[in-house]
Amino acid sequence: MRAITPAEYAKVKAIPLKSVEKHTYIREQGYVFDRPEGADGLFTFNLNDGIERKIYLYKVSEGTAMNGVGSLAVFTAPGKQLKLYIPNKLAPKEVWNQYIVDLKANNKLADGFAVCVAYMLSQLKTEAVADTTAKEEKDPNDFCFPAETFVNLVDGSEKHLSDVIVGEMLSGIFSGKVTKVEKHEGSFRLTRLLIKPHGQAWVSAKVHGGLIALEATETHPLLTLTGKKKINQLAVGDWIFVRDAVSGRFVTAEIAAIQKAARTVSKVYNVRTESGSYEVESIVALDKN
Structure with missing residues (x-):
């Protein structure tokens, strides 16, 4: 090389x-x-x-x-x-x-x-992708979302992550069946991302002032322009992907602000899917492994 x-x-x-x-x-x-x-x-x-x-x-x-x-x-x-x-x-x-x-x-x-x-x-493990399997990932609970986070189902509906059950079909890059739902209790600090879609006329109720808010523990992976990144690897200006509320297409969006330790919750949830990707608040997330 x-x-x-x-x-x-x-x-x-x-x-x-x-x-x-x-x-x-x-x-x-x-x-x-x-x-x-x-x-x-x-x-x-x-x-x-x-x-x-x-x-x-x-x-x-x-x-x-x-x-x-x-x-x-x-x-x-x-x-x-x-x-x-x-x-x-x-x-x-x-x-x-x-x-x-x-x-x-x-x-x-x-x-x-x-x-x-x-x-x-x-x-892929290509030279163009940063290694996202950092050895500091020791806490299995630190890959999760708060209970009220919405996920998108393939029938066009949405529901809180805490209400998802095994066997349901979630939408994502590829639709996938939920194979496992994980619930954790304790004390979890959430990072809040404020996200601005690029040039779209959004009608989603989740958009306020042109921004979407997503909260999660800091090591959950999202799909970014350059591949898989954990939330604590993101920077303002990075591009991620969201589903447009009108057309249903995946469009690019930009991280406008990152608020670390935005709040603390006592319960967090995570799902695993057959496809390895799903949508939270219409944002493309990846399974944690």
């Missing part, structure tokens, strides 16, 4: 890749694009709009020594193909900054691009 230069970054992005649905190994302009067979190389999404989206994920190597310089995600939808180069951990800051710019720009070109890429990153 080696670092990629900004000039190489631009070159790799510009290399045309044809018939990605057929070819798992492509050699072009001194670079090798190698896509693993199976689930690690192909991700398929159906976001409740009837449109199938796919991401073909290639490992990128350069030269006769086959030095790894990152990955390339090829996003496809009817009439669309977009490429996103994903740097490795050795890439300079300039490349990382351009990666974020490209991620945001591509999201404007294809509906569903960012949420599909983000979910893919959340499922």
Whole structure:
């Protein structure tokens, strides 16, 4: 593995890749694009709009020594193909900054691009994703939400997290059956996130002054623009995903404020799902493991 230069970054992005649905190994302009067979190389999404989206994920190597310089995600939808180069951990800051710019720009070109890429990153141990399995996670109770948090069901209704039962179907990136409901009692400090959706005409009653409030213990993971992050890893300005109250689409939203130790509660709840993702206050959360 080696670092990629900004000039190489631009070159790799510009290399045309044809018939990605057929070819798992492509050699072009001194670079090798190698896509693993199976689930690690192909991700398929159906976001409740009837449109199938796919991401073909290639490992990128350069030269006769086959030095790894990152990955390339090829996003496809009817009439669309977009490429996103994903740097490795050795890439300079300039490349990382351009990666974020490209991620945001591509999201404007294809509906569903960012949420599909983000979910893919959340499922992979790639160089572009921070390690979210920190060893300090010793308290099994510290991944939860207060009782009054609303979750979204696949039938379009919602209910308090404390009322969810095993077997119910929750909506998320993929709909999933609840396999376990966990309740914990004690003293739990909650972090409050204030979240502003990007450019949407919201009708949800949960939005006050343009902001959505979400409370949780600090290590629960959410889906962000760059993959899975725990709440205590978020910063003001980070992008997450919410479901638009009018269209039902997943749209980006921005962390406007973070209030640590906003309040303390005596009971918290958590669910586990078959799909690994669900919606709390219409915000995409991930199972804690």
